[in-house]
Amino acid sequence: MVTLKRLFVAACIIVLAAQLVRPTIDNPPVKADFSGPADVKAILQRACYNCHSNQTELAWFDKIVPAYWIVAGHVEDGRAVLNFSDWDSLPAAVRKGKLFECLNQMTFNTMPLGSYTAVHHEGRISGEDLATLRAYLLTLPAPNLADTARSGAAMRQFAAWRLSPSAATPPISLNGIAFPTGFEDWEVLATSERWDNGTLRVILANPTAMRAFRNGHTNPWPDSSTFAKIAWDASADTAGHIEAGEFKQVEFMIKDRVKYKSTGGWGWARWVKGLALQPYGKTAAFTSECLNCHAPMKDRDLFFSLPPAPVAPTDGYRVIATSVSHGLTSTLMGDAPAATAARSGRPYPDGSNLFLVTWTQKEDPHWFGANIPADTLRTVRVTVGSSAMNALTDSILTMRPSVLP
Ligand code: HEC
Numbered sequence: 001m002v003t004l005k006r007l008f009v010a011a012c013i014i015v016l017a018a019q020l021v022r023p024t025i026d027n028p029p030v031k032a033d034f035s036g037p038a039d040v041k042a043i044l045q046r047a048c049y050n051c052h053s054n055q056t057e058l059a060w061f062d063k064i065v066p067a068y069w070i071v072a073g074h075v076e077d078g079r080a081v082l083n084f085s086d087w088d089s090l091p092a093a094v095r096k097g098k099l100f101e102c103l104n105q106m107t108f109n110t111m112p113l114g115s116y117t118a119v120h121h122e123g124r125i126s127g128e129d130l131a132t133l134r135a136y137l138l139t140l141p142a143p144n145l146a147d148t149a150r151s152g153a154a155m156r157q158f159a160a161w162r163l164s165p166s167a168a169t170p171p172i173s174l175n176g177i178a179f180p181t182g183f184e185d186w187e188v189l190a191t192s193e194r195w196d197n198g199t200l201r202v203i204l205a206n207p208t209a210m211r212a213f214r215n216g217h218t219n220p221w222p223d224s225s226t227f228a229k230i231a232w233d234a235s236a237d238t239a240g241h242i243e244a245g246e247f248k249q250v251e252f253m254i255k256d257r258v259k260y261k262s263t264g265g266w267g268w269a270r271w272v273k274g275l276a277l278q279p280y281g282k283t284a285a286f287t288s289e290c291l292n293c294h295a296p297m298k299d300r301d302l303f304f305s306l307p308p309a310p311v312a313p314t315d316g317y318r319v320i321a322t323s324v325s326h327g328l329t330s331t332l333m334g335d336a337p338a339a340t341a342a343r344s345g346r347p348y349p350d351g352s353n354l355f356l357v358t359w360t361q362k363e364d365p366h367w368f369g370a371n372i373p374a375d376t377l378r379t380v381r382v383t384v385g386s387s388a389m390n391a392l393t394d395s396i397l398t399m400r401p402s403v404l405p
């Protein structure tokens with residue numbers, strides 16, 4: 001009995017003493033607080049400000065060690081990636097991007113952290129909160145798709161690319177990943193139109209990934225499955241037809257459960273600044289951004305773009321161009337001779353094959369801010385030199401190829 005009592009006293013002393021080991025959480029001055037509408041701000045203040053602002057207000061139970069240690073870590077990490085107290089000093093496009101990310105994280109209960117809402121009931125997000133935020137996001141200025149200066153830049157980039165399609169191999173990514181050469185010949189897995197930031201995207205899968213997709217082995221994807229996502233500025237003409245304008249960036253996810261264990265089993269890499277293909281980020285820790293934004297897909301191996309069926313009719317078709325027109329989205333693909341010709345500015349050789357798939361669009365259920373293909377509306381195949389020519393086949397043969405890295 002005496003020993004038990006002693007143990008209990010000793011434990012109490014340890015717990016009490018531990019209370020003194022306290023990293024400080026101070027509230028630095030608020031420089032540029034979020035200045036959006038009051039109803040939106042109220043949601044962020046209630047559910048996010050404790051970790052994402054300089055106005056942290058801890059509850060009494062947050063202040064007890066060891067909970068306090070965890071809370072202090074969350075506040076430090078949370079402020080580092082997103083701080084509403086510096087909000088109005090960020091460029092408008094960055095603010096908009098972060099808000100879309102916030103909404104999507106809230107929709108999938110990724111944010112606020114579950115460990116937080118379990119005890120902080122005021123931080124729970126309701127359907128009404130989501131609707132309020134969504135309505136606000138729709139009032140933010142849309143990206144300017146028809147900017148003529150930009151389309152001038154797109155034409156210059158196109159001309160330069162046609163002159164020398166393959167530049168020198170880009171430098172390795174900051175986390176040590178080498179630029180995966182030859183990916184432009186992988187099959188098309190999916191496409192998306194991102195109206196939140198005014199880009200068109202095509203997602204390509206390497207042969208391992210494509211085989212896994214066809215066999216339904218996508219959760220998890222097998223090791224060495226690799227995906228490339230290519231992004232272009234969306235460029236609209238006066239009739240509202242949107243095509244791939246300037247090539248902006250290409251990014252990759254490379255599956256290796258052992259090698260990339262610390263980053264969700266994926267190697268993440270991105271090259272930016274158009275054809276200059278500059279490795280993205282300031283330090284190797286840029287991958288936390290990728291992981292955080294893909295976190296809502298944690299139950300499907302952090303993967304967004306899983307279409308119901310493969311896009312390409314057969315192996316070996318390669319992407320040539322992508323476009324969106326009045327609620328329809330199309331991707332032009334070609335066999336190897338057709339793709340090679342398109343990419344080097346030569347006419348399609350006789351006997352080469354082109355394939356245009358057109359889908360109706362739907363909202364991406366996993367990303368408010370994107371439209372993705374819904375149902376296949378039409379597939380048109382052209383064999384150069386032997387298909388009957390009409391307005392449609394003619395328009396296919398004259399489509400401008402999208403610039404590829
Ligand atoms: C209990 C603390 C906590 C609360 C409350 C919280 N977050 Fe977070 N949040 C974090 C932490 C920790 C990270 C991850 C930082 C890291 O490790 O990179 C994070 C990351 C994020 C990111 C990723 C940012 C980036 O660029 O990587 C977004 C977006 C985000 N939170 C939005 C929200 C929103 C919106 C709310 C409120 C609805 C919220 N969070 C509430 C702790 C919190």
Ligand code: HEC
Pocket residue numbers: 097101192193194201203227228229251252253268269270280286287289290291293294302303304305306367370
């Ligand atoms: C702000 C959110 C966000 C961030 C940050 C982000 N992604 Fe993504 N990512 C998406 C969305 C949404 C998709 C689905 C396709 C689309 O609509 O663009 C996607 C898709 C992808 C794909 C295609 C496979 C898939 O999951 O659909 C790759 C590859 C990819 N991202 C790589 C990266 C890399 C590398 C980084 C970090 C450098 C990164 N992503 C950061 C939101 C994000």
